[in-house]
Amino acid sequence: MPIGGFVLHVQPERREDVLEEISRFPDLTVYGYDDKGQVVIVLESETSEEMEKRVDSLLSIEGVITCDLAYLHGEDEVEKIERGEYVPKIRFGRKPES
């Protein structure tokens, strides 16, 4: 199960609302925040793709501007892919250019 460390950048005036909203997210831990609207979170998910969807959900919250990844640990994800237990979507073969 992958683990990701992120910094959410939120509009400072909406920080409390955002903290309230994300407290309802499962497998999300808030580790700290500041007055500039930066919130340090850790997400856990079944797969990295699932984590991407979590990030998309976070981005849909009013007041969240960006959700930037700092560290991602896949744990046993690659082994699962190697064993054929998990087949991720292909996006680099080939995403449209530009």
Place this chain on the structure above:
Amino acid sequence: MALTRREFLKRTAALTAASFAGIKLPFTLEKEAQAADADRWVRGTCRFCGVGCRVELGLKNGRPVAIRGVPESRTNFGYLCMKGMLFYQLMTHPDRLKKPLYRANKKDKFREISWKEALDIAASQFAEAVKKHGSDSVAYYGSGQALTEETYIFQKVMRAGLQTNNVEGNPRLCMASAVGGYITSFGADEPIGSYADIEKANCFFIIGSNMAEAHPVLFRRVMRRKLDNPQDVTVINADPRVSPTSRIADIHLQFKPGTDLALLNAMAYVIIEEKLYDDNFIKNYCTFRVGKEKKEVSFEDYKKFVSAYTPEKAAEICGGNITPDIIRKVARIFATSPATMSFWTMGINQRIRGVWANNLIHNLHLLTGQLCRPGADSFSLTGQPNACGGVREGGGLCHILPGHRLVKIDKLRHEVEDLWGVPRGRIPAKPGYHTVAMFSAVNEGKIKAIWINCTSPAQSLPNCDKYRQGLAREDVFVVVTDVFPTKTTELANLILPTAFHFEKTGVYGCTERRSQLTLKAIDPPGEAKPEVWIVREWALKLSEKLNDPVIKKCVEPFLGLEEGYELPKAIWDEYTQKLTAGRDNDLRGATYEVLKQLPDGVQWPAPTKEWALKGGTYKKFVRGLDPLADKHAVDEKPYQFYGPAHKDHKLWIWLRPYKGPAEEPDAEYPFYLSTGRVIDHWHTSSMTGRIKELMRANPYAYVEINPKDAQRLGIHPGDMVLVETRRGRNILPAKVYEGPMEGMVFVYWHDMHEDRMINRVTKDAFDPGSKEPEFKICACRIKRLSGPKPLKPYIVTM
């Protein structure tokens, strides 16, 4: 109490993120825990977009397990985006191409063959074509995702070996107009400034770019600048579609697609009328130009030209929310801000007048002197990780040779021939086919063998059905080098499996003139090989089959070198030490040794190691900051515009009239259709939960429709909608959204399903200067077909 392994990893993740944000957490990690996450970290560059984020791939027992950002990097300061990082999952993906595959006829099934046989077939087919039909019957089509070493070696073998300039690449589809704009306005390709200007800018003018999604990590810097200085920084976002980028905008300018040339000229009108221009900057550094002959005219002539673009007239042309007052307001902010930085990308480039649109943005900077100072720049964003480094600098288009040299200039061509040690006259004097012309030539049977590397034109060309017909011809031999099956491998005769990111070594040059090295971390799977090895071995066989020692000469310096590091290093050395020496993109100081020492590579010009070790040149053309500005100085002025295309050492302000798109809506096709790259992840709160879920989990393309249009046409969220143009049709689920303006629909172009491949309907009209197609605009009609239907994702498999 001892931490569990999982708790330890969570803390590592949190501490890494907190350290980037400058937030202190109430714990640290003990030393013994530090190696538990990975036993080796290998440094490289993200391949998702053109920003050039530095990243480290963590390995445990030789297997990729983790990713982390590089905090010392001046591109991303450690931050990454989730979408970019998913590449690591694909390294061991079961669908990876692992063996050479061949079929003589395109209707047959592929069979696995050996590398020896594969290279022999590839060489025979190209050699046969050259013998029977001449050098211009073969072609190479490459990619802004290929490493510089790859593009360089491919084009060397094509030009000096096979004697054709039929060397193209997908940056033609995204960056060519920006190249044309920089060369015609500034005399030299690529931006003058750097990302570092973001932290010094007071006005951001973002036009035709959804930075928040397409360049998220760079957008973070713009966002931070705005949020940290809300009163002193203004963000203007100009786009027919409201996108996530608008979230931090003070002003969103929404206009009819393709009318921005009028808007930009009207901004210049206001700058002139209200005397907001910088007279000294214009007198010292600028001339005014008009027409194909680049005729010099006076400032008075320019004023007269611009007088036709009153804000009133422009507002009428632009529609949307554009009023004369908002044009005046925006022009004043642009001109009077202490430092203005413009950003744009495909909304400006993918147009039949993309070069002009680029020129008109540059004009605003030249008139107001918003250039060369800290925070002031006219900055084109790049879509792909190595469109700049590999293709624009490395000679990856039909009209350019490595080191920003034009094919058509004898002196420059001979310089390259001499540097390569091949006879003069070996490189043809005539540029080859540009992208649309190349695939038209395939359609017409003029090209008999084409090598497509690391890209999928069968999906990414506009009006792609037309060009797929040519690739499907039995008398056209198609070689594809790639990591996965694609729409293009479906049309191939020979598929050669290649090493993926971090499975080979090489350089990417990002948007801000920055070259960065990615080191090989693991071996490629199966029999996949790095492209540089493939080209070298292929060239040797070609040399034999054509009995032409000059082809062998092209790869002679690289014979016998180990392919994972020594071979790309030798290619990079040849390219930088010989081909960039004395050029404006001088990279002689940026050796692999230097690139390995620096966390974030080197910005050219970097003529010496000493300069490169300082990071290179943050701002071109400024004396004291750019060593070439001192070297090429013609007077005492602080700025020296030594770009190779402007012998007068001036910046050119262009008289470019308004011109609309190639195809405008009419009674039959009443909507504008526009397209975009990155899958939207932004949802409006008004969406129903069902649709929200549908979209969130959705790998499909959909069509965005303005709510007013949707209501008028009885289209509800999720309904299946027919999108039809004069070229073809798509059937897509609807997203009803206040994104596109009324009268316009928008489709992302990532979906490979035949029903949802939007380039089957886009138009292949192109800019007469840059030859870049107008992906962004065409006319369509839409119709509700049915209620929501379950869709299946479509992935090409062998």
